[in-house]
Amino acid sequence: MALAGVLWDVDDTLFDHSGAERAGILRHLEAEGLPADGRALGLWHAVAEEVHARFTAGGLTFHEHRRERARRFLGDPDLPDDRADAWFAGYVRRYEESWAAFPDVLPALDALGGYRHGVLSNASLARQERKLIRLGMRDRFSCLLCSDRLGTAKPDPRAFRAACDALGLPPQRVAYVGDRLDLDALGARDAGLHGVWLDRAGTGGDPPPGVHRVRTLADLPGLLRRVTG
Numbered sequence: 261m262a263l264a265g266v267l268w269d270v271d272d273t274l275f276d277h278s279g280a281e282r283a284g285i286l287r288h289l290e291a292e293g294l295p296a297d298g299r300a301l302g303l304w305h306a307v308a309e310e311v312h313a314r315f316t317a318g319g320l321t322f323h324e325h326r327r328e329r330a331r332r333f334l335g336d337p338d339l340p341d342d343r344a345d346a347w348f349a350g351y352v353r354r355y356e357e358s359w360a361a362f363p364d365v366l367p368a369l370d371a372l373g374g375y376r377h378g379v380l381s382n383a384s385l386a387r388q389e390r391k392l393i394r395l396g397m398r399d400r401f402s403c404l405l406c407s408d409r410l411g412t413a414k415p416d417p418r419a420f421r422a423a424c425d426a427l428g429l430p431p432q433r434v435a436y437v438g439d440r441l442d443l444d445a446l447g448a449r450d451a452g453l454h455g456v457w458l459d460r461a462g463t464g465g466d467p468p469p470g471v472h473r474v475r476t477l478a479d480l481p482g483l484l485r486r487v488t489g
């Protein structure tokens with residue numbers, strides 16, 4: 261059955277989240293008079309990963325997750341809400357000043373103009389909507405589904421199937437493209453879609469059975485033609 265739709269992850273797939281996050285936290289730490297070095301970056305990323313997992317699992321609200329990231333990073337579990345909010349807001353301001361799409365995104369969307377496109381993300385809908393508008397690509401996607409409104413998150417098959425329903429296509433006619441092998445490509449495969457792992461870093465090795473791997477979105481149109489046969 262011919263492929264007719266592509267669902268996309270946002271962060272580190274369409275949007276250079278890691279680059280913006282790195283630039284944003286370094287600028288924020290410098291402004292706060294704190295060390296802006298590799299150790300601080302490593303701690304920031306470790307805290308973000310752990311606290312974000314609790315947010316997507318439903319253990320924290322979005323605001324609680326931001327406060328928790330500030331408290332954990334600063335090593336101050338008693339930091340009052342208003343000060344944690346202000347600290348995180350300073351980071352967000354500098355992070356948003358650094359927002360950019362990867363340069364291979366718009367050419368890939370142009371080359372795949374005959375497909376229906378949608379977004380499925382584990383971040384909040386309000387945030388991803390604003391991000392896609394700011395990046396000038398919101399109108400490229402007919403649907404935008406996020407875990408906070410959906411009530412389920414990748415890699416749960418229900419999240420992928422809800423996004424296929426929103427595209428109006430059965431899973432076997434849809435490819436899912438994301439940077440995470442576990443959450444994105446394997447989750448999509450297990451839900452009956454074509455899982456495409458965008459391995460920008462080139463971590464090497466063969467992808468698991470049933471998962472396709474591309475190093476850049478420039479390789480996606482050719483891959484989807486081959487999948488369609």
Ligand SMILES: [Mg+2]
Nearest residue numbers: 269271272439
């Ligand atoms: Mg991602």
